[in-house]
Amino acid sequence: MVELRKRKAPATAAPPVEKKPKAAKPRAELDEKEEVKSSKVPEVGDVIDIEVFGGEVQTNEGETTSLKKLLEESKTGVVFFTYPKASTPGCTKQACLFRDHHTHLTSSGLAIYGLSGDSPKANTTFKTRQNLPYPLLCDPQANLIAAIGLKKSPKGTVRGVFAVDKKGKVLLRESGGPDATVDAVQKIVANAPKVDQEQEAEPDTKQGDKPDDKQDDLQADESK
Template identity: 55%
Template sequence: MPVELRKRKAPAPPPEPPAKKKQGKVAKAAAKVKEVVKGKTAKAAAAANGSAAAVAEKLVPPAKPAAVAKSAAPAATAGKPAIGDIISLDGFGGDIVDNDGAKTSLKTLVDESKAGVVLFTYPKASTPGCTRQACLFRDSYTPLTASGLSIYGLSTDSPKANTAFKEKQKLPYPLLCDPTGTLIAAIGLKKAPKGTTRGVFVIDKTGKVLAAEPGGPDATLTVVKKVVEALNDEAPAAVSKGEEPPVVDAEVLADAQPEADEKKEAEPPVAAEPVSEPVSEPVSATAVEAVAEEKTNGEPAKLEEKPVVEEKKDE
């Protein structure tokens, strides 16, 4: 049978997209306003986030690296020495020089002293206040050093300036030169940002701080006088407490005994002084006659028993 071929219907074309509506002027203006508002909102949010982060960073600073924190620790713990503190003198304050230019350090000065060191600081040599301070310590030098303390002036002046100052005022103690201010800073008398605060620092042989404070010329001398008085009051008690009776060795005493005996035998005997006995006075003839007369009258004679000395006849 013959096959009939049927034509398939062509597929329907896709529907055309709807035509965009033309935006009016009002719609365009509204869209622009929305875009501007969105941009400002985003900027404000970003600014707010940034300020919040800055505030948080200020309140909670970022952690320092371990190496930096470790190196900063000694500077935080280091401070001004206070009365009663015992400091280690090895390397304390660095090296300085005296007015003759000889290199020294606080440890060396303490080791060379008998009881400790007094450092009075002054801002500048040969100025009125510093001259008064230096002369006050000069006039009290003997009583202050009687306790064993060594007196030194300390400033940032050069050796030449301090030498001229020392010779002009006839100071009996050395003047120390600390141009970089390392020792002055270590004892807590450096003025910020630079300079020297007038004051006094006293330390004993053990490294114990006895005085550390700023003050004027008279005040610094008064502080040292009080320290000296305290040392003088403690000295007798310490000596009496530390004294012990001498220990005598028995063998030494035995060896010394024969020598003492020989010395005693060699000495000539001392003659005893004669003791003078009382000598009775002789009874005179008149007293004898008085006794006889009393017997004739019948009264007993009251005479002491004394020996009668007979008169010697002339031969």
Template identity: 45%
Template sequence: MAGSNEEGGPRRSTRIAARPQSASDADKQKPEPKATKPKEAKSDKKPAAKAATTDSKPAENGKPVADAEETKAAPKRKAKDSVDPKTSDAAPEGNVAEGAGAKKPKTTVNVLKVGDTVPQDLTVEDQDGKQHKVIDLVKSTGAVFFMYPKANTPGCTNQAKGFKENYEEFKKGGYAVYGLSADSPKAQTSWKNKLDLPYTLLCDPEYHVIKAFGAYADPKKIVRSHVVVGKGGKLVETQIHVSPAASVTEACAFVKKAVK
């Protein structure tokens, strides 16, 4: 009995000793997961930002919902990296679209010669701002068009007065009289009223008619001249680069001769 107690005693003591040993070992092992948790948290921070938007959203029709940030970023990369020049609405580099800032194409005007007919599309504005086809101005009567550099200047005033003084002679011969320059309608009206001119003044700021009659000189200058256009639109006389007085006398002499 005593021996069995002695043998059993140590067994009990061994068991009792083993229990605290296992408890202490467990306590020693407890900090280990704590030490690993911060490491896992650090390693999970970067992927967590990417997966947060995808994992937090429920699946639709059994398919995972795409991340909102990735969905937004995708079209930006596509628009930047994969532009199809055939389907893109943007104008290609080096090819400037027409618009604000674009230069207007130059209009080519052929200089008329004696015997030529005034073009149908040649138009001009009068001192009142009304548009006319030049061919309509000579449909039922001939006309003398005298051209001058600028309204209300001394030489041009002498030229205009000379045609005013001989206006009835031109009218009797079946020819109307028109003054022509690049001045504005306002400037032409003021000058017409100041001199009490009996004929119409025409405005050609783009020099289309002036060029057609051969009275244009670069850069944007008008050579004092006159042309005579017969009834129906055929050019019958041109005098380029003349003095104010000679413009009047030569035009009047041609009309009188044409009537005879």
């Protein structure tokens, strides 16, 4: 009797291993990297996007404003000098130096502003006591202060100065003591053309005909 042997079934091949696609980076991570890139502190010569730069701040009178609005209101640009805390000795010296040199510092059309993390109430008291001729800006969240690279870590404000022209070109950005911040602005003012007050005063040009009118009236009276 012949014994039949069962043939072994052929081994089944293992299914091919599917390669998993690389996981896409979370959108939050991408947004964070983009934010870091866009929040790069500008250097002298850089042109910033004034539409969104620094967000909104308040004046010492409680009015909301922004860099864009301040530039639109200025003649040639703005200067922010930053100070850690209103009514403290170093900050008082700095604010008073900008007060005493205000006429010269604004001779090229730059508008001067103090900038700190103080409240409108604290800055109003500071401005009134020291008779400051310029507004003080309040940035308790330090959005603008951080944007110009003068935020102290983890919190606080570095004493310094930042200047930008109406087109968004950074003219000055540096930290320093009370005297150094004023000197830095004086240097850029010295190299800038002075604003001609007479040319800007339109009423003066329009009034140029009035003396001739009066002279004609006098001549008419003499001929009578």
